[in-house]
Amino acid sequence: MHRFANPARFLRIARPATPLTFWTGLAIVATGLAWGVFLAPGDYLQGESVRMLYVHVPTAWLSLSAYLGLGIAGFSVLVWKHPLAEVVLAALAPIGAAFAAVCLITGSIWGRPTWGTWWVWDGRLTSMLVLLFLYLGVIALMRAYDEPSQGARMGSVLALLGLVNLPIIKFSVEWWNTLHQPASITLSGSSIDSAMLWPLLTSAVGFALLMASAVLMRMRALIAERKVAARTARMAMAAA
Amino acid sequence: MTAAQTRMKPKTQRLIMIGAAVAALIVAALLAMPALRQGAAYFYAPADLAAAEITPGQAIRLGGLVEEGSVARLPDGITMTFRVTDRLESVPVRYAGLVPDLFREGQGVIADGRMQPDGVFLADTLLAKHDENYMPPEVAEAVERAEAEAKARSAPAG
Structure with a gap:
């Protein structure tokens, strides 16, 4: 199992993958957003404010997916003491938090003209805010210990506990009466017109690639940081 | 080993x-x-109200669709009345103030306010609820035309 956790092996793949995901992601996001903002039609009820969709929905999907990744990394830390999983946990948490924050902010800006309010405490909005706080909690817990691997263990426990929130976010609009509308894209099809659906899916693919490149960058930086720390510790030992 | x-x-x-x-x-x-x-619900649907035993004057939120053809303005120019329905029950609502842009008949609405003893819901604020359908105006018109035609076709038969 630890053979796959070898940082050298990871770095061999990560070095070329970082610029690849970054530049293709950037190009696809630019295409998706230009398509959504300039070419796609407005909505029959919402008018132009519907264009917030092309940022709001991808960041919502990705902040949930990233949290699932955080849970899997936390599981690997606790069960296999996987060293690369610790790096994933530390790298992913702030990026997931940023995506969740963008989702909340764009949703709020859309809500003001559409619903007539910036914020309400309904099931969907509240559980999404809890997701942001879970990310922040994992970041804070990981940094609260001098020993990084102990911080990673504590962060992993919270990451696993927080997994409960994912089905709550997903089904909040079905279980309870909420101001937020139910899902438009389901297994049985999409109630978003195809003129809006294609730019949405394009920008979602682009944002996913950008998120992947950001995670790779942070993972590489964290691995380099650990190497430096280990080397300075060795040199201090040798000098003493 | x-x-x-x-x-x-x-x-x-x-x-x-x-x-x-x-x-x-x-x-x-x-x-x-x-x-x-x-x-955990954000609002009561009209059909929930009877079961929930809401006392008049208690602050609640009422949500549902604005019933087609029910919106009327009182002569004072600022007060409006309409009915909120969930296709099972409907509740009369009175509201004085600005309505959100998306407020219209057949669309979702959430009213913050209280039931009065006479059975009319007095709303302090209105929020428009958006549904899961997103389409360009031309498509919305085409859907509306098709629905009207379907209704016209089924009316003589039924």
Whole structure:
């Protein structure tokens, strides 16, 4: 199992993958957003404010997916003491938090003209805010210990506990009466017109690639940081 | 061999324990959360009102669709009345103030306010509720035309 956790092996793949995901992601996001903002039609009820969709929905999907990744990394830390999983946990948490924050902010800006309010405490909005706080909690817990691997263990426990929130976010609009509308894209099809659906899916693919490149960058930086720390510790030992 | 086996053991044990704990947690949430129902709901639908035993004057939120053809303005120019329906029951609402842009007949609305003893819901604020349908105006018109035609076709038969 630890053979796959070898940082050298990871770095061999990560070095070329970082610029690849970054530049293709950037190009696809630019295409998706230009398509959504300039070419796609407005909505029959919402008018132009519907264009917030092309940022709001991808960041919502990705902040949930990233949290699932955080849970899997936390599981690997606790069960296999996987060293690369610790790096994933530390790298992913702030990026997931940023995506969740963008989702909340764009949703709020859309809500003001559409619903007539910036914020309400309904099931969907509240559980999404809890997701942001879970990310922040994992970041804070990981940094609260001098020993990084102990911080990673504590962060992993919270990451696993927080997994409960994912089905709550997903089904909040079905279980309870909420101001937020139910899902438009389901297994049985999409109630978003195809003129809006294609730019949405394009920008979602682009944002996913950008998120992947950001995670790779942070993972590489964290691995380099650990190497430096280990080397300075060795040199201090040798000098003493 | 035996040394390797004993070294594997805590790892497998952790896998089972933590896996079971996470699974139990998620199953518990899936069972408990839908049961919260009205406790976690943001508004009452008209059909929920009777069961919920709302006393007049109690602050609640009422949500549903604005019934087609029910919106009327009173002569004072600022007060409006309409009915909120969930296709089962409908409740008359009175409201004085600005309405959100998306407020219109047949669309969702959430009214913040209180029931009065005469059975009219007096709203302090209105929020428009958007549904899950997103389409360009031309498509919306085409859908509307098709629905009108379907209604016209079925009317003589029924």
